[in-house]
Amino acid sequence: MREAALNPPPHRHGRLVIRLLLVAAAFFAFGFALVPLYDTLCRAVGFNGKTLKDTIQAKDVPPSAVNYARSLGVQFTSTLMPGLPWEIRPLEPSIEIHPGELRTTRFLVRNLSDQTIVGQAVPSVSPTVAARHFRKLDCFCFKQQTLAPGESREMALTFVIDGDIGEEVSELTLAYAFFPAPNPN
Known part of the structure; x- marks a missing residue:
């Protein structure tokens, strides 16, 4: 048993x-x-600095929505991940902007290798509370970027920061991490 x-x-x-x-x-x-x-x-x-690809257009931003009584500092940074032999830098490292104001800035990107390379930018906004108020209308991060050997290109970012962003936010940072595209289109 x-x-x-x-x-x-x-x-x-x-x-x-x-x-x-x-x-x-x-x-x-x-x-x-x-x-x-x-x-x-x-x-x-808007947690962890993620923002949605916005569907609003520049024509949808009324000029009356701009809060000229307040300004915010915006810094732009970029990081290259290993395996991406590019150089990237914002042409304007920092700007002052009024909430609700439509703004365009540019980044300069250059392929330092002797090969055509496809890369993808992933944005992040900090502080995280500001991420839900940061609206990208046009951004190079929406699609993969292909650069030929030695090619340089200016890439535009058009954005607006919602007028209802909290008073506790006076500065924010938009950071881009560039990765080699895993599945180039």
């Missing part, structure tokens, strides 16, 4: 193995789903 309790029938092992494999597969799938879910959540609430 004692031996039967210590060694359950072989068919019970098979069921247990199948159940454990199903649980492992479910956890594996959940792990893959977390990345896009987290990214979507960050974009929706």
